[in-house]
Amino acid sequence: MGTLIKQELYKLNHKKGTWFALLFMVVVQIGFAVLSWRYPKFFGTQMLVMNNYIGGVLVDFIMIASAASMIAMEFQYGTIKQLLYRKYYRSQVFVSKLIVLLMQMIGLQVVATAMTGGLTMVVNPKFDWTQTANAMPLWRDYLLTTGGSMLVMLLLLSLVILMATWFKTNAAAIACGFIGYFVTAVAAQIIIMFVQRWHWLKWNPFTMLLTGNQIVDPKTYHALTMLDTPVMIGCTLGYTVLFTLIAYLSFRRRAV
Amino acid sequence: MEALLKVSGLNKTFGKKKVLHGVDFTVASGHVVGLVGPNGAGKSTIMKAILGLIPTDGGQIQIADQPVSITKHQALRHVGALIEYPGIYPFMTGRQHLNLFAAKKQRKQHIAHIIQVMGMASYIDKPAKSYSLGMKQKLGIAQALVDQPQLVILDEPMNGLDPQAVKDLRDIIRTQAKAGTSFLISSHILSELEKVADDVLILNHGHIIQQSTMQALVEAGGTTYIVQTVNDREAFAALQAAHVPVNLVDRQLQITQTDRTTLNAALIALVHAGIAVQDVTKAQHDLEQSFLDLVEQEVH
Structure with a gap:
């Protein structure tokens, strides 16, 4: 397994897109920090901090692209046979890819967070991290928001990986991942309206896309989702595992 | 001579179509075996089954007395292969491909050796997306050979190679076979296979219709x-x-x-x-x- 993880990291490291995406994220974060410095009325530091100077959304996009391509490219380039004919099994190949994706997600989030801290110190040295936001210190709100986003990201990535096992080309898988990102966000908003009428609908996976919001603001979101926050967290993880398992079954059945 | 690869009673069905019918053969250590058959005879299917890439519907495959199947891959640790066409990551160079799959032990020496014998030095550090078909084919063969495996399975290895590269490949195969490596090679270029193979298996409609030494087959005619x-x-x-x-x-x-x-x-x-x-x-x-x-x- 260690060898497989090293191989996945090696491929990720040698993809120009990996570093270009990271650089793009950093540049965008710097750009929004400059806007916050020049136009503080329009680009409030607090709002930008909570969004990692837009880095949070970019982490989502980068990870969707990475998850989609990590599996689809092996079939597109015909490299899957080289991974599978060795002493390793499909399950090990699949898990090694998941581990590397998780490592990439954590790595990107660490960079986005570090950039947020650093940029805030530069553009607004007097920024108060202890000020109240959502009835708690802002730093705590920030950490909960980040943690919640990562949890929801895992759910989304499991869906993207599942879709990636169906596609023959990288580009199609990535495009579908991006479209899916917006569709699920819209679907979550629509379905939540129906939850009020048909309570059983609250268990659907789209509801779990609001887990991040509910972690930060449980009172407001509990009224919408009709689920307790620990239940939401459990269901989010449960659906992530379920979609990942289905993705593995799809990956295992796929002809090489 | 002791058989490194043993295939017995191998059956495979795709949907309702039976493509392999109780295929039996062996590959001895240090032997080069040519697998010959018309399109659709089942050559690639046999190779994929040996590599544990597809499930079979019966029969046994053993490499160095260890079983191989889609759920048993341990015996494949000393196997190198090129199946159908070389899998190439376009964003990596040839050397990076070799680095990716070469075992850690003596990696640099093995890579340097294979680059030299395959004559790939002039382009090995260029991105693989710029490679011609022949260059990609050479890289695929180099990937199969880099770890000096006991058994090498090559499916149409001469595809896209120029005459000099075909001769180089022939020399490499003969040299490696003398050193004890076994080869199972399928090719439509029968004149080339004749020059390199010790034994030949002729496959038709999923049956082995002839298994003999190359010399015996040619003389029998x-x-x-x-x-x-x-x-x-x-x-x-x-x-x-x-x-x-x-x-x-x-x-x-x-x-x-x-x-x-x-x-x-x-x-x-x-x-x-x-x-x-x-x-x-x-x-x-x-x-x-x-x-x-x-x-x-x-x-x-």
């Missing part, structure tokens, strides 16, 4: 003499009348020697018929002819 006369039509009729085994193919009289007296009998028959013989040339049966004969026999 017998020797054919091409006879040129002043009047081939008359000569053909005279030879037929004298019960000499003769064919008129592409306006050429072909006499297949069935025993030592066949050619003598043919020449006597022609002299008696008053037909002047202009030339007699000996044509050895080759793998291609043997293959075509065997497949034709199967049809009839």
